[in-house]
Amino acid sequence: MIMELFLNIIICFAITVSSFTFAFVLARNDQKYTKKSKPALWALITFWTLVGAAYLPTTIRMVAAYIDKPAIDTMMYNVSVIPFAFISVPLVFFITYVMVGKENISRSISFIFTIFGIIYLGFFYSSGAIGPIVMEWSSIFIVNSEIAIQIYLMGLFVFPTAMILGLLLLMFITRSIAISIHRTVLPLVAISFVFDFILTDFMTSIDTIQVVSRLFILVGTAQAFLAYFPQTVFIEKNSTKENDEFEYEIITDD
Amino acid sequence: MSENIDVELEQEIATFYQSLGINQGPGDIQYRLMLKVLEKNDPGITEFADIREYTDQFADRGSIGSKMKTVFQLEGLVKKVKRGGYVITDKGLMAASFLKNTTVFYKKTKKMGEIIERMP
Numbered sequence: 001m002i003m004e005l006f007l008n009i010i011i012c013f014a015i016t017v018s019s020f021t022f023a024f025v026l027a028r029n030d031q032k033y034t035k036k037s038k039p040a041l042w043a044l045i046t047f048w049t050l051v052g053a054a055y056l057p058t059t060i061r062m063v064a065a066y067i068d069k070p071a072i073d074t075m076m077y078n079v080s081v082i083p084f085a086f087i088s089v090p091l092v093f094f095i096t097y098v099m100v101g102k103e104n105i106s107r108s109i110s111f112i113f114t115i116f117g118i119i120y121l122g123f124f125y126s127s128g129a130i131g132p133i134v135m136e137w138s139s140i141f142i143v144n145s146e147i148a149i150q151i152y153l154m155g156l157f158v159f160p161t162a163m164i165l166g167l168l169l170l171m172f173i174t175r176s177i178a179i180s181i182h183r184t185v186l187p188l189v190a191i192s193f194v195f196d197f198i199l200t201d202f203m204t205s206i207d208t209i210q211v212v213s214r215l216f217i218l219v220g221t222a223q224a225f226l227a228y229f230p231q232t233v234f235i236e237k238n239s240t241k242e243n244d245e246f247e248y249e250i251i252t253d254d
Numbered sequence: 255m256s257e258n259i260d261v262e263l264e265q266e267i268a269t270f271y272q273s274l275g276i277n278q279g280p281g282d283i284q285y286r287l288m289l290k291v292l293e294k295n296d297p298g299i300t301e302f303a304d305i306r307e308y309t310d311q312f313a314d315r316g317s318i319g320s321k322m323k324t325v326f327q328l329e330g331l332v333k334k335v336k337r338g339g340y341v342i343t344d345k346g347l348m349a350a351s352f353l354k355n356t357t358v359f360y361k362k363t364k365k366m367g368e369i370i371e372r373m374p
Binding site for chain 2: 026033034036037038040041044097098099101167170171184187
């Protein structure tokens with residue numbers, strides 16, 4: 001029992017550290033991005049910060065479960081729900097800004113999702129959650145409000161996921177221009193990966209599913225990091241260095 | 255059939271195709287405008303004055319007449335009906351339809367390019 005829960009703590013801690021680091025590195029390199037891409041960049045930074053903010057209390061709560069402190073576990077769960085409720089806001093801003101290109105429209109749409117988040121929190125805190133139920137792999141809470149779950153699923157989850165899939169589909173349909181896969185498609189897949197598994201993590205009542213979801217969130221974070229900061233091997237493979245070395249032959253009539 | 259011809263847009267599209275190394279046909283502003291005017295006036299007669307209304311800023315008199323003869327008339331895209339008067343043929347309408355596709359391709363590519371530009 002101890003080892004499984006300990007592994008869960010490590011995964012949660014890794015998610016926290018990697019998402020905060022990713023957000024920090026993105027923010028530090030913001031001068032490298034164009035003026036047009038900066039609003040989307042900051043939405044992305046906010047998104048990864050919220051992921052980190054959701055998993056920092058989750059890590060503490062897993063430690064609390066490990067050392068058998070249910071009061072801290074409950075308190076940290078109530079804290080982690082706040083970033084979780086607003087995680088779709090920067091995501092919606094990011095997708096709408098990339099698609100439409102108007103900052104005020106993106107702000108208005110993401111504001112609607114902020115209201116959804118507040119309503120979700122209202123229902124959540126008024127009904128509470130059942131738990132903690134400490135299992136072999138994790139400590140589980142079950143949201144006591146059906147309406148809160150429905151709001152999250154329908155309002156905060158379905159639309160952003162549909163938006164990401166729509167943008168990906170648009171990119172696949174429009175194959176007329178060379179799209180740098182690692183720069184455009186990979187971050188979207190990574191975000192979608194992380195976002196979907198965060199939902200599974202918070203909604204499931206099966207401990208193993210929760211751990212597997214967290215493992216995938218970690219993989220998604222690493223994937224996003226590699227998309228923005230590709231490693232040397234990848235750069236070398238895709239660079240035009242070979243072309244630079246090409247020597248041009250002068251063709252004459254002779 | 256009679257739709258307004260956006261000269262600036264046509265110029266933008268021609269420049270785009272030129273940047274892809276396509277200097278004739280879709281990448282030639284004179285060709286684009288001439289074909290657009292011929293299509294606009296279909297089934298009526300198009301005179302040089304109708305074309306010059308759009309092409310004056312890009313070409314002199316001679317080059318329009320020369321293009322009409324060496325490209326449009328030679329390839330059977332237009333039929334000469336009187337001195338300085340031409341009507342577009344079915345083949346010419348096919349070329350005009352292709353030109354529309356090049357506009358759609360340009361707009362789609364531009365839109366996607368802007369999306370990519372906004373992605374950090």
